[in-house]
Amino acid sequence: MVAARTVLDADDIRRAVRRMAHEIIESAKGVDDLLLLGIPTRGVHLARRIADEIADIEGAEVPCGALDITLYRDDLALREVRALEETDIPVEGVDGRIVVLIDDVLYSGRTIRAALDALADYGRPAAVRLAVLIDRGHRELPIRPDFVGKNLPTSQSEKVKVRFAETDGEEFVVIEQVSS
């Protein structure tokens, strides 16, 4: 049996993204050195949306790309082989930039650990920040986000489901209680 509760609807997501865009600009003191990297698949859409909001607020395009972390995962040998997702590092490169890693849900922190390793192989950013739409807790590594859409205390038996119009044709965040 699965009981679902809506945490964010489409309007909530839009407002959260807009606020995160403001926070990112403020913390970077402008947009000149910024580079956004989304983690596939929904992190890439979130990054694109934040880039659009920043363009709307500051009137400047921020380079925005994708960073697939599959080849850097620490659980590769534990699971069946996964198809690779797209990596697209903007031509500006990561050297000397303030790189904002962007993902939909932050949970154990292992994805971000892998992303930091991957990023180091592309160059040496001036700083790396982390933006997530949902922080659901239960970290297994010393990683914390800099920009959060919503802090969502969960139990480990619960599941957080993010749906974006780009990939899913619908737009919401729900929390599901999975009882066995």
Add this chain to the structure above:
Amino acid sequence: MIGPHLLSAADLTREDAVGVLDTTAELASVTDRSVKKLPTLRGRTVVNLFFEDSTRTRISFELAAKRLSADVINFAAKGSSVSKGESLKDTALTLEAMGADAVIIRHGASGAPYRLATAGWINGSVINAGDGTHEHPTQALLDAYTLRRHVRDADGIGADLEGVRVVIVGDILHSRVARSNVLLLRTLGAHVTVVAPPTLMPFGVETWPCEINYDIDDVLPKADAVMMLRVQAERMAGSYFPTELEYSRMYGLDSRRMDLMPSDAIVMHPGPMNRGVEISAEVADSPRAVVVEQVTNGVHVRMAVMYLLLGGAPSGTDSEGREG
């Protein structure tokens, strides 16, 4: 996905093959980075077991494995226990005892990789790097990848080769490259024509999923790509054709013949080339020849194959993971 072994191009479905090519496209970008290495196969051991000389294929596999952080052992038959008379079985048992996760085998006998994979001597994956006159599946994959990049837009992610016309010219009889290519290109939907003197056509070629022609000038005007095979010097003694010069005139690709091809058609060659025999120097050095690109793509395709065969847990043992 594919696995646990890659023995024949015929093992791959169209979906599998497109998956390998897509994985290749993602891995190719690693070459453009400052750090050309991925941690993916850290702690895995890959053995290059080469019973035939092959510098190119061996270093291509070696580089691919190293780019994925696997440990590589090169086991060449010359000067090894094999030259002292050790059997394939005992060699395999030795490698298994040393903990090889994958064996990349090239062997003069057709079917040796199949034997190695199915005899129960080793538990790891077996990758066929060329067996006798049988198959060379990673060469076919790299050719298909090279082709896709040229005939499809935007690296062709997700695309097959439906409707693409490929001509393969040369020693079809002895060529494992031709055999694997015919099978794989057909699987991907391409239309393949093989061209050779009658003496170099294999017995039963009419059962292959391709067209047969003996006149190269007849097929070039409609080709999207032509693949020239090497005339192996050791075949010359077999009297398959009267002289090298005659072969070159009848079946070699020179600039006159290249001009018969559509202007965007490409020239491929698995290497090493015999300039002046199957391909003229002018053609080999023309911008339409993608021979060097094939070498680069070979490393990426082999990375993809190794990732797909070794990168995950053995199938069926997938433990419930979670996102984070």
